[in-house]
Amino acid sequence: MSTVDSPPAPPTRTTRAAAATADYLDQRTGVGNAVKEFARKIFPDHWSFLLGEIALYSFVVLLISGTFLTMFFVPSMTEVHYHGPWAAMDGVQMSEAFASTLRLSFEVRGGLLMRQIHHWAALIFMASIVTHMMRVFFTGAFRKPRELNWLVGFTLMILGLLAGFSGYSLPDDVLSGNGLRIADGVARAIPILGSYISFALFGGEFPGTELIPRLFTVHILLIPALILALIGLHLLMVVLHKHTQYPGSGRTDKNVVGYPLFPVYVAKAGGFFFVVFAVIALMAATMTINPVWNYGPFDPGVVSAGAQPDWYMLFLEGGLRLMPGWEFVIGEYTVSMNILVPGVIIPGILFTTLALWPFIEAFATGDKREHHVLDRPRNAPFRTAFGVAFLTAFMVLVLAGSNDLIATHFHxxxxxxxxxxxxxxFVGPAIAFWITKRICLSLQRKDRELVLHGHETGRIVRFASGEYIEVHKPLDAHERWLRVQHEPRRPLEIEPAEDSRGVRRKGYRIDAARRRLSKVFYEDRVEPVTPAELAAAQSHGGHDALPLAQEERHEELTAGASGSRHLAPEPEDTEGTQGTQRR
Amino acid sequence: MKALAARRHHRSAPVVLLLLALLLTGAVYAIAQPASADAAQAAASESDVAAGQKLFQANCATCHGVSAEGREAVDGGAGGPSLIGVGAAAVDFQVGTGRMPAQMNGAQIQAKPVQFTQDDINKLAAYVASLGAGPAIPTEEQVDPSKGDAANGMALFRTNCAMCHNAVGAGGALSQGKWAPALDDTTPTHIYEAMLTGPQSMPVFNDANITPDEKRDIIAYLDEQRDGSPGGLSLGSLGPVSEGLWAWVVGIGLLIGASVWIGAKSS
Incomplete structure (x- = not known):
């Protein structure tokens, strides 16, 4: 921040008042130190760092609109007859929860808008959590020291799912009742404990009369409190670790390059809150969401075509729709594989893998160092390919959950x-994995090509001898640094099973497992250009010097192990007016 | 009596008795049969029936046979069911929605632009109705949405119809490429006729199952849906899938756009 120091303007009334207030507060709370610390905190700048903020702000919108809704919603399953402006429900018997939802939608001023804001915000909340998680995953931001924060974020996502499910079940309409019936079915499919869990949840046989009040407490008290607490922890850890940054000149694992929180991010983030609120309000004002008056009050005997959960639960519905009707009977107990597999086992596998990924990857790399510079996704081909394969499986399940709409809309x-x-x-993720890995490796080769030969200029020169060459423009220092700054990742080498005296080594088996995993991760790789390769390419302009460079690099690596690991000269000047802080 | 007693062992006596019994049964059935069955017949004049027959033979006989007796499909060729007794309502629905004459074979006959004028459709209906008793075309009053009870219609619709046609009649998928069509543009008369005749995969909802008044309630409920959604754009009334799609496309689309804009904004 290089603001030019101009002579201070004489204090106006406003500034004097502000200073006096600030001083009053500081003398009594000592808040000045905290403000100073926070205001000067440096954050790196990138649009993808705002994805998590969307989640945060949509949560704030959820709290605001949700509070409004609690003033009018009656969480009760008492049966009443509705009389109101919605003709199709006039005189119909329904639970008080449903009747109050109708009243809230049609009779409370602004009620329908608030309901729609709340529901759209919930969809945006989950969508932004997922996109934020993708950003963190594909850039490797979950690596040490942020593994625990990944777990906190993962838990927040699960809590978001539960918040959504408990929330859209509250109006007690046909669609949400169908969803609860599936939840009941999944609970019952769990061997031995199933019926007990179901009866405990519903307070007796489904649907009972106790569920809505219970869900209400869970939805407005338990889950929001947990989410708030975990958001606090999530952000606290971001401050403690300091934010990660994308690779670039001047950025290392030991510093943060960016702008201070005040005034830059206070303005940007504060403004962004209003942008998020505006987009959600715009959607709520123009697009119907969850029209419960279409579905009608819940009746266990009714289900309509196109009965699906909100998008974030759709993958579970997809699993159920894909699973063949397998079940078998042991003694007098039925084991419902047709529900157990898609309802418990598939989500179990998906979520466990997701939660444990940082630890799986750390095991494969054996890397115990801190990482604050993000990976470019292409530089971690296995991880990127795995992520895309994971998303492909998720997408297939989501589409399978929409199979009836695909059938009608595409004939x-x-x-x-x-x-x-x-x-x-089964096939989709495998293909997606293979294609993505190939693309990553190709992009890395492209990077090497660019670093070694420079940009093509399209300028052809003919020598006196008759030889033609195309002139290549070398990359500037910043461009080059971006493409050579990462470390090569190689499969781990481990110590032999027995020492020189033939005594078996403790921990060999776990090391062998680590080596196998590491080989899966890093066997196929393209390594970044080394200074020697670069020098060879620049001085000789040909490929013939390269084999020699391979040997030099080994020394380079071992020599540099203690100090800087950068394999190419780093540009000196950092760009623009950004500030740098040490970690 | 003596003459009767003398001839009762006559060898043609059983045949005469059988004929008399048949005549009696026919006569009783003619009196006892549902009145609606010949309502259209009564309205249709002889000339309508004759004109309808001509239209039928020119446009329908290829599949349904020259006397509407139906034809087996031979070697993948055209074939169609017998139309004797399907009634005028079936003709008015099938031809009036453009499903008949059928364009092509498939999982289900598709609706397309109507091929005949209502006048010709009425003649065809009169002809088919003359072949055998069947449900008649409902009257204006029977299908008038303003006379129905939408709330009762809602209850009936979601119990009987929504599992295929979606909660508000936006349509849905059936097995093997068949589908339950959307009802947004279907006229009240056609909705009534569909319930009465059960076209294609649809079951028949006869007047004992859903009474004529209840049918009108259902029509009233569907009519309610045409005023649009109080919440804004209906997004096709397709439920959470289309909502989720738009949340990603519009919501996340705009917000990522805003993020890129804010991120690119020089500090």
Whole structure:
């Protein structure tokens, strides 16, 4: 921040008042130190760092609109007859929860808008959590020291799912009742404990009369409190670790390059809150969401075509739709694989993998160092490919959950779609993995090519001898640094099973497992250009010097192990007016 | 009596008795049969029936046979069911929605632009109705949405119809490429006729199952849906899938756009 120091203007009335207030507060709370510390905190600048903020702000919108809704919603399953402006429900018997939702929508001024803001904000909340998680995953931001914060974020996502499910079940309409019936079915599919869990949840046989009040407490008290606490922890850890930064000249694992919180990010983030609120309000004002008056009050005997959960639960619905009706009977107990697999086992596998990924990757790399510079996704081909394969499986399940709409809108047979997705659930991720890995490796080769030969200029020069060459423009120092700054990742080498005297080494087996995993991760790789390769390419302008460079690099690596690990000269000047802080 | 007693062992006596019994049964059935069955017949004149027959033979006989007796599909060729007794309502629905004459074979006959004038459709209906008793085209009053009870219609619709046609009649998928069509543009008369005749995969909801008044309630409920959604754009009334799609496309789309803008904004 290089603001030019101008002679201070004479204090106006406003500034004097502000200074006096600040001084009053500081003398009594000592808040000045904290403000000073926070205001000067440096954050790196990138649009993708705002994805998590969308989640935070949509949560604030959820709290505001949710508070409004609690003033009018009656969480009760008492049966009443509705009389109101909505003709299609006039005189219909329904629970008080549903009747109050109708009143809140049609009779409370601004009620429908608030309900729609709340529901759209919930969809945006989950969508932004997922995109934020993708950003963190694909850039490797979960690596040490942020593994625990990944877990906190993961828990927040699960809590978001529960908040959404408990929330859209509250109006007690047909659609949400269908969802609860599925939840009941999944609970019952759990061997031995199933019926007990179901009866405990519903206070007796489904649907009972106790569920809505229970869900209400969970939805407005328990889950929001947990989410708030964990958001606090999540942000606290961001401050403690300091934010990660994308690779670039001047950025290392030991510093943070960016702008101070005050005034830059206070303005940007504060403004962004209003942008998020505005987008949600715009959607709520123009697009219907969850029209419960279409579905009608819950009746266990009714289900309508197109009954699906909100998008973030759709993958579970997809699993259920894909699973063949397998079940078997042991003694007098039925084991419902048709529900157990898609309802418990598939989400179990997906979520466990996601939660444990930082630890799986740390095991494969054996890397115990801190990482604050993010990976470019191409430089971690296995991770990137795995992430894309994971998303592909998720997408296939989401689409399978929408199979009836795909059938009607594209004039296809629902049976063919189901079979296609059954196959794709296994084949799709494998293909996606292979393609993504190839793309990553190709991009890395492209980077090498650029560093070694420079940009093509399209200028052809003919020598006196008759030889033609194309002139290549070398990369500038910043461009080059971006492409050579990362470390090569190689499969781990481990110590032998027995020492020189033939005594078996403790911990060999776990090391062997680590080596196998590491080989899976890093066997296929393209390494960044080394200074020697670069020098060879620049001085000789040909490829013939390269084999020699391979040997030099080994020395380079071992020599540099203690100090800087950068394999190419780093540009001296940092760009623009950004500030730098040590970690 | 003596003459009767003398001839009762006559060898043609059983045949005469059988004929008399048949005549009696026919006569009783003619009196006892549902009145609606010949309502259209009564309205249709002889000339309508004759004109309808001509239209039928020119446009329908290829599949349904020259006397509407139906034809087996041979070697993948055209074939169609017998139309004797399907009634005028079935003709008015099938031809009036453009499903008939059928364009092509498939999982289900598709609706397309109507091929005949209402006058011709009425003649065809008169002809088919003359072949055998069947449900008649409902009257204006029977299908008038303003005379129905939308709330009762809602209850009936979601119990009987929503599992295929979606909660507000936006349509849904059936097995093997068949589907339950959206009802947004279907006229009240066609909705009534569909319930009465059960076209294609749809079951028949006869007057004992859903009474004529209840049918009108259902029509009233569907009519309610045409005023648009109080919440704004209906997004096709397709439920959470389309909501989720728009949340990603519009919501996350705009917000990522805003993020890029804020991120690119020089500090």
């Amino acid at each position: 296809l047979s629902i049976n063919d779609i189901t079979w296609t997705f059954r196959v794709l659930l």
